[in-house]
Amino acid sequence: MDLGFIAKILHSKLEGIQKSTQRFQKKIFTSNCIRLALCLIGRAQSRRTIQITTSGRSGYLRKCLRKALHTEASPAGGDDCCERCGNKVEKKLMEQWFFRITAYAGKLLANLSTLKWSEKVKVAQRNWIGQSVGVNFKEKVKDLDIEIEVFDTVPQTFLAQTFTVIAPEHPLVEQLVSGTEYEKLVMEFVEKIRKKRLANVKMDHEIEGIFTGRYIDNPFGTGDLPIWIASFVVADYGTGIVNCSAHDQRDFAFAKKYNIPLRFSMLPPDLKKAVQVRNFELCYHHAPEGIMQTPKEIHGMRWSDARDAIISYIEQKGYGKRAIHYHLRDWTISRQRYWGAPIPMVYCETCKWVAVPEKDLPVLLPDIADYKPRDDGVGPLAKHKEFYETICPTCGAPARRETDVCDTFLDSSWYHLRYPSVASKTANVKAFDEEITKKWLPVTMYTGGAEHSVLHLMYARFIAMALHDMGYISFEEPYTNFFAHGLVIKDGAKMSKSKGNVVNPDEYIKKYGADALRMYLMFMGPYSEGGDFRDTGMEGMYRFLGRVWRLVMESANMKSVDNDAVIHRELQRAIQRATDDLPKAGFMEFVNAATDAKKPLGTEDAKDFVKLFAPFAPHVAEELWFRLCGEKMEGYVSVHKQPWSMYDKSLLVDSSIQFVVQVNGKIRETLTVTPEQGKDQKVIEELVKKSERLKKYLTTRPQKIIFISGKLINFVV
Ligand SMILES: [Zn+2]
Ligand SMILES: [Zn+2]
Incomplete structure (x- = not known):
């Protein structure tokens, strides 16, 4: 598949974004960029950094880059070394192309409730989208014409x-x-933190900061707020600016470290503790039972009940607005590799980026020999x-194509x-035919691994929504049902090469043959959960x-054997279960019953059974x-060209009965038997002899045995 189609549909949108590329680039850290017209693609200094290895061992590099893609996409971030070859990885700031998936965050979240998907996948998506509801405060920087959102x-x-x-x-x-006495020290501090972040130094525990010399202009009538730079704030969450108070542990610690004045607006009901909070001896935060002190409009309300009232108050006063x-994060589609659809963009000195x-279209990959990823972070x-x-499609001047290719997730x-x-x-001519699409899509049932959840x-889902909004398809959700299959683990742990399991x-x-392995995998656990691969289980199969x-x-060697009525009935049950309720296919039960019968399987039953068994153990x-x-x-x-065995429904009716076993008139056991077995006193007595539970009641020879056909047997001892 190539990117041509996606590029085509994005074309018109792209023209809009080209003009705003500069703006986009500058404002990438502010929330304003999120409100730019709905443009799906944009180029920006990567807000995420991509990992490349510092080693020149190109044989490993490909794998390292694969790993890099994974860590780049995961919120946990990467380790310092490549998981596969142990080479050090480094972070590098790069310009990359993004899809504006964040514009659909709300819809991606809301539509989840309409999907018939495995619940664990829905939960994973909800967490990945990570909605938080709060307030956007609008504030002014004192002495500067800058308005910010917090x-x-x-x-x-x-x-x-x-x-x-x-x-x-x-x-x-x-x-x-800029131009202030603080400039030099602040910019040095910024550089220091930047270096630490690039070197992957964890800064969660040590908080560092520096005063900028600037203030937020009296936002709530309680005075100006000094603006500090702090190591614990990241630019790409929220607006990258946070107001701080005594009711947050990290803010509290930061204020203590740098002697910033604190104020309280809620107190604990416990009077002793309240004194400590008033004196800022301890940080009182997120406490449901906390009593609100300010504003006076909600004085006395509990913290846990105050949220809505406070937000309404903030909106009334015009301090800010309810916000989600x-x-x-936006989707980085740039990859510095060979295998991928070239991103169909051209850079011209005069026209800048042009689609x-x-x-x-499509822009085809050139046939080159040195297709392996390089260690400098630039694509082959x-x-x-x-x-x-x-040449530039707009002005005809010499221009340069984008040399990054698309993330293959775009294809899938x-x-x-x-x-x-x-x-x-x-x-x-067309990526997809309207009529065919209308007939077959959306996908009714999609089965896959839960690792694809996020x-x-x-x-x-995002691409379907975007195509829907552009009028190319009639549905927003591509997969009505998604079933997440389980994972086969080994001896209780996820398989991994490094662990050797x-x-x-x-x-x-x-050692065991393909059929044994195949059947073991099929029946080792529920399809949705997978199972634990154990050698003992393998031997059992x-x-x-x-x-x-x-x-x-035994049956085949005897050429022709008549069917046994009881076993024949058992076989009907096995066929019925394999036909209607495959996960519970009753092979074991049937083989047990047939073996216990101690007589050869009827030729026809043997054939029916083998036909039933064929898809599972073909050889x-x-x-x-x-x-x-x-x-x-x-x-x-061949057995594989035979029709599927059919079962005789009439033989399934009452195919088992509960047969009561009494000892001296007291019920001691209930046997599940076929109606035929229930009529045969000898068969029942044999079953009683085999029962572990009845052994202790029948230690001596019974004086009398009462047998009621199809109902009960009573031993008088
Ligand atoms: Zn590696
Ligand atoms: Zn041009």
């Missing part, structure tokens, strides 16, 4: 705010200190002039649209296949079928 998720205690912190990499920092923020015109295409040298985010249309008459499944199927196939082999071969079944059919190649038809 997002607050816990606005209850906003009147306790006494200072403001801003992220070191926030673009506003320069404006705040998301943790979801490749529709008639020139950047070495190929014949690829990147081009719409493949379900392409697949049904690959054979259509318009397949070479990347593939989120991207596919990996199951190599070849070894097991060599191998032994079971041995029993099946002996059972059927063993074929061998058995061949023997059951007289071992003649002439006219032989």
Whole structure:
């Protein structure tokens, strides 16, 4: 698949963004960029950093970069070393292309309730989107013509705010200190923190800060708030600026460290503790039972009840507005690799970024030998002039193609649209045919791994929504049902090469045969949960296949055997379960019953059973079928070409009854037996002898046995 189609539909949107690219770049850290017109693609200094290895061992590099993609996409961030080869990885700031998935955060979240998906996947998506509801405060910087927005998720205690912190990499920092006596020290501090972040130094525990010399202009009538730069604020969450108060542990510690005055707006009901809070000896925060002190309009209200009242109060006063923020980040589609659809953009000195015109799409990958990723963080295409040298589609001047390629998640985010249309008459002109799409999509049932919960499944939903809004498809959600299958683990732990607990199927196939492995995997656990691969379980399945082999071969060797009525009925149940309720296929039960019968399986029953067994153990079944059919190649038809066994419904009715066993008139056991068994006193007595539970009651020879056919047996001892 190529990017041509996506590029085509984005074309018109792109023209809008080109003009605002400069703006976009500058404002990337402010929340204003989120409110730019709904443009799906934009180029910016990467807000995330990509990891590249410092080693030149290119043989490993490809893997390292693969790893880098994963860590880049995960919120946890990467380690200092590559998981696969141990090389050090470094962070590098790069310009990359983004899809504005954040514009759909609200819809991605809201639509989840309409989907019939595995709950764990929905939960993962909700967490990934990470909605938080709060207040956006609008504030002014004193003596400067700068207005800022501050997002607050816990606005209850906003009147306790006494200072403001801003992220070191926030673009506003320069404006705040430019030309002031603070400039030199502040910029040195910013550089120090930047270096620490690039070097992956964890700064969660040591908080560092510096005063900018600036103030927020008296936002709530309680005085100006000094603006500090703090190491714990990140630019790309919220607005990158946070108001701080005594009712937050980190703010409290920061204020104590730098002697910033504090104020309280809530007190604990406990009077002794209240004194400590008044004296700022301890940080009182997020306490449901806390009693609000300010503003006077909600004085006396509990903290846990105050949220809505406070937000209304803030809106009434005009301090700010109710707002929703998301943790979801824009989607970096740039990859510095070879395998991927080239991003169809061209850079011209005069026109800046220009989209490749529709008639020139798709941009094809050149056929090159040095396709391996490089260790300088630049894509392989950047070495190929014949690829990147081009002319500007707008002014005709020499220009340069983008040499990054698209994230392959972009391909997988719409493949379900392409697949049904690959054979259509318009397949070479259109990405997907409208009629075919209308007939087959959205996808009714999608089965996959839960590891796709937050990347593939989120991207596919986003692309569908965007295409829907552009009028290309009639639905917003690509997959009505998603079923997350389980994971096979080994000896209780997830398989990993480094731990060495990996199951190599070849070894097991060599030792036990493919059928045993296949059946073991199929029946080791529920489909949604997977199971624990244990060698003992594998051996158990191998032994079971041995029993099946002996059972059927006994019959095959005797050429022709009549069906046994009881076993025949058991077989109907096995067929019924395999037909209607596959996960509970009753092979074990049937083989147990047939073995216990101590007589050969009827020839026809044996054939029906082997047909039933064939999809699960194809090789063993074929061998058995061949023997059951007289071992003649002439006219032989494979078991895999036989119709599925049908069961006789009439034999399933009352196929089991509860047979009561009494000892001296007291019920001691209830046996589940077939109606035939229930009529046969000898069979029942045999079953009683085998029962562990009845042993202690029947230690002596019974004086009398009362047998009521189909109902009960009473032993008088
Ligand atoms: Zn590596
Ligand atoms: Zn141009």
